[in-house]
Amino acid sequence: MQKVLLGVEAIAQGAIDGGISGVYAYPGTPSTEITEYIQNNKYAIEKKIHCKWSANEKTAMEAALGMSYAGKKALTCMKHVGLNVAADSFMNAAITGVNGGMVVAVADDPSMHSSQNEQDSRYYGKFAQIPTLEPSDQQEAYDMAYYGFQISEKFGVPVLLRITTRLAHSRSVVELNEKLAENNVSLPKNPRQFVLLPNFARIQYQKLIANQKNFIEASNNSKYNRYVDGENKSIGIVACGIAFNYLMENYPDGCPYPIAKISQYPISRKYVKRLSEETDKIVVLEEGYPIIEELLKGILEKENVSGRLDGTLPRIGELTPDSVAKALNLPTKYGWDIPEIIENRLPALCVGCGHHDVYKAMNIAIATYGDGRVFSDIGCYALGALEPYNSINTCVDMGASITMAKGAADAGLIPALSVIGDSTFTHSGITGLLDAVIENTPITIIISDNESTSMTGGQESSAKGKIEDICLALGVEIEHLHVINPVKKNHEELVSMIKKELAYNGVSVIIPRRICVQKNRRDVKLRKVNISNTKKK
Amino acid sequence: MKTDIILAGVGGQGILSIASVIGIAALKNTLQVKQSETHGMSQRGGAVLSHMRISDKPIYSDLIPKGEADLILSVEPMESLRYLPFLAKEGYIVTNTAPFLNIPNYPQLDEVLKKLNTLERTVLFNADELAANIGSKLASNMVILGAATPFLNHINYESIQNGIVELFSKKGDDIININLMALQIGMEIANKVLD
Ligand SMILES: Cc1ncc(C[n+]2csc(CCOP(=O)(O)OP(=O)(O)O)c2C)c(N)n1
Ligand code: SF4
Numbered sequence: 086m087q088k089v090l091l092g093v094e095a096i097a098q099g100a101i102d103g104g105i106s107g108v109y110a111y112p113g114t115p116s117t118e119i120t121e122y123i124q125n126n127k128y129a130i131e132k133k134i135h136c137k138w139s140a141n142e143k144t145a146m147e148a149a150l151g152m153s154y155a156g157k158k159a160l161t162c163m164k165h166v167g168l169n170v171a172a173d174s175f176m177n178a179a180i181t182g183v184n185g186g187m188v189v190a191v192a193d194d195p196s197m198h199s200s201q202n203e204q205d206s207r208y209y210g211k212f213a214q215i216p217t218l219e220p221s222d223q224q225e226a227y228d229m230a231y232y233g234f235q236i237s238e239k240f241g242v243p244v245l246l247r248i249t250t251r252l253a254h255s256r257s258v259v260e261l262n263e264k265l266a267e268n269n270v271s272l273p274k275n276p277r278q279f280v281l282l283p284n285f286a287r288i289q290y291q292k293l294i295a296n297q298k299n300f301i302e303a304s305n306n307s308k309y310n311r312y313v314d315g316e317n318k319s320i321g322i323v324a325c326g327i328a329f330n331y332l333m334e335n336y337p338d339g340c341p342y343p344i345a346k347i348s349q350y351p352i353s354r355k356y357v358k359r360l361s362e363e364t365d366k367i368v369v370l371e372e373g374y375p376i377i378e379e380l381l382k383g384i385l386e387k388e389n390v391s392g393r394l395d396g397t398l399p400r401i402g403e404l405t406p407d408s409v410a411k412a413l414n415l416p417t418k419y420g421w422d423i424p425e426i427i428e429n430r431l432p433a434l435c436v437g438c439g440h441h442d443v444y445k446a447m448n449i450a451i452a453t454y455g456d457g458r459v460f461s462d463i464g465c466y467a468l469g470a471l472e473p474y475n476s477i478n479t480c481v482d483m484g485a486s487i488t489m490a491k492g493a494a495d496a497g498l499i500p501a502l503s504v505i506g507d508s509t510f511t512h513s514g515i516t517g518l519l520d521a522v523i524e525n526t527p528i529t530i531i532i533s534d535n536e537s538t539s540m541t542g543g544q545e546s547s548a549k550g551k552i553e554d555i556c557l558a559l560g561v562e563i564e565h566l567h568v569i570n571p572v573k574k575n576h577e578e579l580v581s582m583i584k585k586e587l588a589y590n591g592v593s594v595i596i597p598r599r600i601c602v603q604k605n606r607r608d609v610k611l612r613k614v615n616i617s618n619t620k621k622k
Numbered sequence: 623m624k625t626d627i628i629l630a631g632v633g634g635q636g637i638l639s640i641a642s643v644i645g646i647a648a649l650k651n652t653l654q655v656k657q658s659e660t661h662g663m664s665q666r667g668g669a670v671l672s673h674m675r676i677s678d679k680p681i682y683s684d685l686i687p688k689g690e691a692d693l694i695l696s697v698e699p700m701e702s703l704r705y706l707p708f709l710a711k712e713g714y715i716v717t718n719t720a721p722f723l724n725i726p727n728y729p730q731l732d733e734v735l736k737k738l739n740t741l742e743r744t745v746l747f748n749a750d751e752l753a754a755n756i757g758s759k760l761a762s763n764m765v766i767l768g769a770a771t772p773f774l775n776h777i778n779y780e781s782i783q784n785g786i787v788e789l790f791s792k793k794g795d796d797i798i799n800i801n802l803m804a805l806q807i808g809m810e811i812a813n814k815v816l817d
Contacts, residue, residue, distance in 0.1 A: 089649065251684050254658055254659055254660070255657065255659070256656070256657050256659075257654075257655060257681075257684075258655065327684070330682040330683050330684065331682070331683050331685075333682040334683035337682070405687070410687070417688065418687065418689025418711075419688050419689045420688065420706050420707045422707065423704060423706055423707065424703050424706070426729040426733050426734065427700060427704055427729070428700070428727050428728060430669045432668045433667050
């Protein structure tokens with residue numbers, strides 16, 4: 086059977102067909118649709134494959150590891166920076182190894198289309214010393230998810246599946262395999278496998294190290310890696326993941342240079358060695374950081390290697406067919422320049438969004454204290470950094486608003502403000518709030534609650550209906566906890582509320598709550614569909 | 623034979639539906655298809671871009687190289703100009719001339735249209751108006767798609783019609799018919815300009 090699928094959907098379908106019993110994830114572009122696809126897939130729903138969102142990537146990774154412990158196959162997905170959050174669990178899962186197969190699908194975002202950095206997750210694969218897969222097209226994305234679980238179970242370790250934005254959000258025809266059954270519950274044979282006390286951990290780590298030669302062997306024999314010989318030996322090309330397609334785009338009738346196509350890591354020693362022996366110079370094409378280039382070049386630079394480090398390719402940003410053509414000295418085409426009159430359409434808060442009301446009030450309330458004291462976070466409300474509000478001074482990583490405000494207040498920047506969304510608050514804000522409460526740090530925290538995870542498309546927010554209870558339970562004083570509807574008629578009240586709490590020498594939490602306009606629109610639509618469906622029945 | 627199309631517009635203007643219809647039609651004709659699209663930040667009222675590639679041979683890159691697009695198909699005039707570096711020297715621009723005004727510094731519309739008129743191969747018309755005339759402003763994107771049909775080489779008009787029927791099958795006959803009408807209007811306009 087064939088289906089037209091986005092790269093991310095191909096991963097989801099591959100995992101379903103590969104027999105997963107659960108997907109655990111927190112949304113993040115460009116990884117979100119992996120989980121959403123499974124949530125909406127008929128077969129997955131029938132089979133009751135677990136697919137509810139987790140509170141953050143760490144809880145997701147750990148739940149997946151738990152499912153693997155119990156013998157079943159589990160998928161966990163996140164965007165690249167999500168893997169930082171889950172890194173503790175990820176690194177240690179490499180040591181425990183798995184029982185049921187486990188695939189960690191991570192979507193990187195070179196060029197930072199919707200991210201705060203462009204880190205390359207292949208480093209994490211290398212860091213954890215586990216097999217890493219990097220598909221070059223939608224079919225491989227599907228196959229790697231499907232076979233990823235088999236590789237994971239064969240070697241007893243989690244497998245990292247890395248894609249980048251371009252493949253994640255491009256669709257093409259994918260050929261599907263037969264569906265594999267889920268595993269039954271079964272405990273790990275070794276009862277100490279998952280007990281990482283130093284004594285046992287050393288044993289597990291030894292196993293992982295001993296396994297390395299098997300991983301290399303697997304890469305040498307992987308069907309995703311291949312050596313394509315060419316007549317012209319002046320250059321040898323290492324083409325990783327999607328870079329292989331950009332290369333072939335430039336040589337539709339066949340590339341004259343020998344190519345090592347790399348889609349499974351650790352990198353195949355066999356192919357790279359042959360390139361080195363048979364060609365004069367190696368050009369490395371990789372989407373992301375110059376990992377392989379650096380590795381081949383080495384500090385001693387005994388090998389003639391070029392790529393992103395020597396300027397053959399741009400040092401940053403995603404590859405394009407054009408940048409690859411230039412790297413190989415091929416002629417490129419060009420249409421016309423973009424006329425000067427063209428303006429950017431910067432993303433902006435939607436008309437009617439509650440975050441508008443929050444920033445309008447906050448800007449007035451804070452005016453007497455002077456600039457530079459608003460610590461914000463990641464989400465739609467981060468657009469408050471732009472015109473017309475210019476309200477926020479930081480946006481770093483999820484949860485950092487509360488903790489950075491605390492550090493700044495500790496340094497003497499009093500009062501400091503924090504602006505955080507509801508989903509970001511449950512993702513990583515709660516622990517920071519506890520820190521602040523324990524020391525009664527003079528900060529005012531605005532949890533701009535739109536009852537939705539909006540930046541990524543309006544997923545359910547795990548905090549919904551629980552935020553006040555969470556704050557109170559952490560020790561926020563009830564006199565300094567307020568909920569308000571951020572609408573025009575409450576503007577004055579919100580201004581004076583913020584003013585009053587800024588003057589208080591301790592932790593205050595203000596929760597302006599109004600549902601996201603877009604989320605509401607979708608919910609209403611859904612309800613209508615549901616009602617008409619019930620009527621039909 | 624291959625056709626490379628840059629689809630342009632603003633979030634919510636329906637360029638992904640255009641892509642879906644062309645995609646369905648291409649597959650029915652057993653052609654290869656790759657279609658990349660922008661998600662995430664750019665959807666919040668930002669520019670939306672899709673690279674659509676159709677061929678009877680394998681397609682490698684998900685992105686169209688610069689200077690190789692046979693067609694820029696745009697539901698918004700300024701957006702059509704944003705991707706000019708991608709247009710082939712012999713390529714065409716088919717665009718709606720009705721602006722989508724969601725930024726304070728939108729350039730003078732005259733200037734935008736003047737720029738478009740300096741280019742030789744264009745099909746320019748107000749699709750919003752035409753769609754409104756048949757009673758559904760929402761079908762503006764299908765008028766634009768109609769105007770693209772003469773450029774779709776190995777996909778004939780009927781396959782595109784079938785694509786619309788398939789895409790909107792759940793929405794009922796009225797919606798299907800309006801979209802087919804919109805398609806027809808666009809096709810006729812383009813043919814008139816090209817004659
Ligand atoms: C570690 C990490 N995970 C996921 C993301 C992707 N992401 C950015 S904003 C956001 C949701 C924010 O939701 P919320 O805080 O409720 O704000 P809203 O967008 O609804 O205003 C997500 C999931 C990220 N940037 N970093
Ligand atoms: S999607 Fe929702 S939260 Fe984001 S800007 Fe629009 S209304 Fe506001």
